Amino acid sequence: MFRGQYDHTIDAKGRTSVPARYRDVLAATGDRRIVLTSALDPCVAAYTLAEWDAFEARLSTMPLFDEAVEKLRRIYVSGAVECEIDEVGRILVPPTLREHAGLRKDVRWAGLGRHAELWDTAQWKKQFETNDEDRRAIKRRLAELRL
Numbered sequence: 001m002f003r004g005q006y007d008h009t010i011d012a013k014g015r016t017s018v019p020a021r022y023r024d025v026l027a028a029t030g031d032r033r034i035v036l037t038s039a040l041d042p043c044v045a046a047y048t049l050a051e052w053d054a055f056e057a058r059l060s061t062m063p064l065f066d067e068a069v070e071k072l073r074r075i076y077v078s079g080a081v082e083c084e085i086d087e088v089g090r091i092l093v094p095p096t097l098r099e100h101a102g103l104r105k106d107v108r109w110a111g112l113g114r115h116a117e118l119w120d121t122a123q124w125k126k127q128f129e130t131n132d133e134d135r136r137a138i139k140r141r142l143a144e145l146r147l
Contacts, residue, residue: 001025002046002111007121010107014098015090019109022046022116023089034091036118038079038100041127044093044118045076051114052080093118 006019018026018034026032026048035052039045047055056077062069079100083091093103106121119127130138 001113002116003113004111006109008107008109009105010093010098010103014093014095014103016093016103016107016118017088017090018085020089022109022111023085026085032085033082034085036081036083036091036093036097037076038097039117040072040075041117042120042123043101044097044103046109046116046118047114049082 002022002025004019004021006021008017008019010016026034029048029050031049033049035047035049037045037047059069059073059077064070079097081094081097083093085091097103101118102120102123103118104120108119108121108124110117110119110124
């Protein structure tokens with residue numbers, strides 16, 4: 001499980017360190033690869049190979065011509081890239097994914113359980129700019145979900 005937030009940088013070539021705790025998660029799977037893909041938000045989603053395979057399997061059972069499913073396949077599956085973690089714990093984020101997420105220099109890894117996200121730090125901070133009405137709506141929805 002990916003947990004916690006970690007600040008890193010991304011260099012001009014697109015390399016960034018994978019947080020040590022996330023590398024531990026990957027090591028437990030016996031695989032040094034991580035699957036990166038464009039997310040619905042302006043960030044990069046990161047999965048273990050096993051979790052990505054499970055996600056694709058669930059997606060393959062969904063209706064072929066459902067517009068939302070089709071859009072998700074176009075964004076997630078077509079954007080997916082397997083990345084090998086190098087000997088110093090870095091990955092190379094492809095240019096298309098860096099562009100999608102607006103990754104420039106300062107980045108934040110955010111663990112969300114089954115996957116992690118890689119954000120431009122300034123964009124990440126904007127995600128928390130909510131007003132009281134937004135917060136009340138979120139609380140109502142979470143209550144509906146019994147969370």
